[in-house]
Amino acid sequence: xxxxxxxxxxxxxxxxxxxxxxxxxxxxxxxxxxxxxxxxxxxxxxxxxxxxxxxxxxxxxxxxxxxxxxxxxxxxxxxxxxxxxxxxxxxxxxxxxxxxxxxxxxxxxxxxxxxxxxxxxxxxxxxxxxxxxxxxxxxxxxxxxxxxxxxxxxxxxxxxxxxxxxxxxxxxxxxxxxxxxxxxxxxxxxxxxxxxxxxxxxx
Ligand code: ADP
Numbered sequence: 001x002x003x004x005x006x007x008x009x010x011x012x013x014x015x016x017x018x019x020x021x022x023x024x025x026x027x028x029x030x031x032x033x034x035x036x037x038x039x040x041x042x043x044x045x046x047x048x049x050x051x052x053x054x055x056x057x058x059x060x061x062x063x064x065x066x067x068x069x070x071x072x073x074x075x076x077x078x079x080x081x082x083x084x085x086x087x088x089x090x091x092x093x094x095x096x097x098x099x100x101x102x103x104x105x106x107x108x109x110x111x112x113x114x115x116x117x118x119x120x121x122x123x124x125x126x127x128x129x130x131x132x133x134x135x136x137x138x139x140x141x142x143x144x145x146x147x148x149x150x151x152x153x154x155x156x157x158x159x160x161x162x163x164x165x166x167x168x169x170x171x172x173x174x175x176x177x178x179x180x181x182x183x184x185x186x187x188x189x190x191x192x193x194x195x196x197x198x199x200x201x202x203x
Contacts, residue, residue: 003107003197004100004123008115009130010162011155012141014175014182018130019111021186028103032112032120035095039088040065049087054080075158089118096120107197116168117160125200128189129169132176134162 007022007029009015019029040046042063051059054073060066074081100108100123115121132140134156141152166172171192173185 002100002103003125003193003200005107005109005193006115006121006124006127007109007111007130008113008121008127008165009132009175010134010137010159010165011113011152012137012139012144013130013132014140014173015111015113015130017179017182018128018173018175018186019109021183022109022190025186025190026105027107027109027190028105029109029111030096030099030103032092032096032110032114032118035099036088036092037067039091039095046088046091050084053083075154093118093120097123107193113159116165121168126170126193126196127168128171128173129165130173130175130182131162131166132174136176 007015007019009018019031023029040050047065050065050070054070058066058069058073070084074084096110100110110120110124112118112120115124115127121127134153137156138149138152141147141155142149145152171189173182173189175182
């Protein structure tokens, strides 16, 4: 039996930073974004279907999908978003479950920006939300990506509301302070998860 921790939070909250630190602690981290990207890699059946649907403009010169183009398309046209989500939902879920099953660490983290929205949270034993105020999400994301603050703001508006996401959390890490403080909080949760995983596995 295994113990699964879902790690989520809005854009720029610090999910990847937290996920990387869990890895440093020796914990396997399955990344839902990477799974989604790999599912539609060049020459896969999903790559072909997506390129057919979105047209030639959705392909880069090297034949890979132009993710920025597709992101814009689905942002602007809700039915395209539904089409893409319907196509990819089950294969992504299956691959995530396969990777979680293969994990051999004391517990396993699933890092997913859409953990709750996709229902992946139902596969988890525990849900950890990394939380910062919106102003800090905007500040850190635009610094990281070099993007426009307005673009970040519109992504935040399209995601689940902060207060709603927090309702699903068993654990909340406030990441307004520095990265050292974040790591100390995760150290504490790591101890808790090791204990909970052991308890689950002796039941
Ligand atoms: P997410 O994966 O949730 O989008 P990231 O982990 O990429 O967020 O964090 C967003 C940006 O903020 C990154 O550049 C990261 O290095 C930085 N960051 C994360 N946590 C902190 C912190 N506590 N203090 C300062 N910068 C941080």
